[in-house]
Amino acid sequence: MPAVRFLDLSVSQPQRAELLAAVERVLAHGKLIIGPEVEELEGKLAARVGRRFAVGVGSGTDALYLALRAADIGPGDEVITTSMSWIATANAIALVGATPVFADVREDLNIDPASAAGLITNKTRAILPVHNQGKPCAMDELVEICRQRKLLLIEDCAQAFDAEYKGRKVGAFGDLACLSMNPMKVLAALGEAGMVFTDSVEWRDKLHALRYNGTLNREDCHWPSHNGRLDTIQAAMLLCRLDQLDACLARRRQIAEIYSRGLVDLTGQLEIPREEQHPPAEPGAQTGGTHRGSRDVYYTYTIRTARRDELMRHLEDHGIESRVRHPILMPCHTAYRDAARGSWTRAERWVKEILCLPVHEKLTDEQAHYVVRCVREFFDGARKVKR
Numbered sequence: 001m002p003a004v005r006f007l008d009l010s011v012s013q014p015q016r017a018e019l020l021a022a023v024e025r026v027l028a029h030g031k032l033i034i035g036p037e038v039e040e041l042e043g044k045l046a047a048r049v050g051r052r053f054a055v056g057v058g059s060g061t062d063a064l065y066l067a068l069r070a071a072d073i074g075p076g077d078e079v080i081t082t083s084m085s086w087i088a089t090a091n092a093i094a095l096v097g098a099t100p101v102f103a104d105v106r107e108d109l110n111i112d113p114a115s116a117a118g119l120i121t122n123k124t125r126a127i128l129p130v131h132n133q134g135k136p137c138a139m140d141e142l143v144e145i146c147r148q149r150k151l152l153l154i155e156d157c158a159q160a161f162d163a164e165y166k167g168r169k170v171g172a173f174g175d176l177a178c179l180s181m182n183p184m185k186v187l188a189a190l191g192e193a194g195m196v197f198t199d200s201v202e203w204r205d206k207l208h209a210l211r212y213n214g215t216l217n218r219e220d221c222h223w224p225s226h227n228g229r230l231d232t233i234q235a236a237m238l239l240c241r242l243d244q245l246d247a248c249l250a251r252r253r254q255i256a257e258i259y260s261r262g263l264v265d266l267t268g269q270l271e272i273p274r275e276e277q278h279p280p281a282e283p284g285a286q287t288g289g290t291h292r293g294s295r296d297v298y299y300t301y302t303i304r305t306a307r308r309d310e311l312m313r314h315l316e317d318h319g320i321e322s323r324v325r326h327p328i329l330m331p332c333h334t335a336y337r338d339a340a341r342g343s344w345t346r347a348e349r350w351v352k353e354i355l356c357l358p359v360h361e362k363l364t365d366e367q368a369h370y371v372v373r374c375v376r377e378f379f380d381g382a383r384k385v386k387r
Helices: 015-029 036-049 060-070 088-095 113-117 139-149 201-210 232-243 245-266 308-317 345-350 365-380
Strands: 053-057 078-082 099-103 124-128 152-156 176-180 194-198 301-304 354-357
Touching: 015 036, 015 232, 036 053, 036 194, 036 232, 053 060, 053 201, 060 088, 060 152, 060 176, 060 194, 060 201, 078 088, 088 099, 113 139, 124 139, 139 152, 194 201, 232 245, 245 301, 245 365, 308 354, 308 365
Parallel strands: 078 099, 078 124, 124 152, 152 176
Antiparallel strands: 053 194, 176 194, 301 354
């Protein structure tokens, strides 16, 4: 087993006991489908994000697919999204019959609004940005583009729950916003789980139907759909995990700070994540938070270096797991590459340089400093690292 694991999904006490107690409560009341814990979780997450409604669904992919269905996006429509994300984003667009169009990325590896704007046609119905690796997109620019061009904005918040842009939570900007809560995410179920956020009563009600095979009152089918419900047991366990979320995110940020402090002077050889700061709000403006900067939740700590593969082997030799998240750009997957439309020149270059360091909340300070020492050893070759 490596000295430093990239991710540790094991559950130890006392959280194991809390989770098992939550399951026991669900088994006792027996409401296993859309039980009271689902509604409680929906209410708490909607309040945290700053939306009127949240609708629990079976997975993050369900959230994307059902959000697009609720918005009546389908055959003949185009949806502009980033070129750099997990393939579920493009697949959801394709599964509703629409065409994904792929925009390039900025230095922060998020969608470039200028690239997205240049791809708009008379078939474009929506822009679907992904808050990549826990870092918020440039939402002001995207909101303005969608407002001017009368497009829907649908956020993919799968990797970035509780991240903030100018004091507002991600998920608070779009007409619809989608969340994944699978075990790898910062708010992690013990299986698959997802959520859709909206302020629209109409879309909320349609999502309720679409997640239940398109039925109204669970009887009469109005829109052919599939079973996309959130299990009550998963909701119950997520309520337990939600209580621990602030501590989890604080720990991730502590680990990220150790990395950033230890690696910042390697600029030129290595690019590290940087959190954006924004101008002060106008007098009287409501920011919804205590600061105006972007708040990264560090789903991963993603660095860039032209020597990525060498560095990855060096870390492996020293017992450190690292990962390349989404090594194939979405338009370059076999299913899309022959007909993909868009622009992804920067993404094509940078996808060969990205590397994710372990940043999960179970890392110790000692392990984080060891990662820094090993990375520094690789670049300066000045000293031998001791475990």
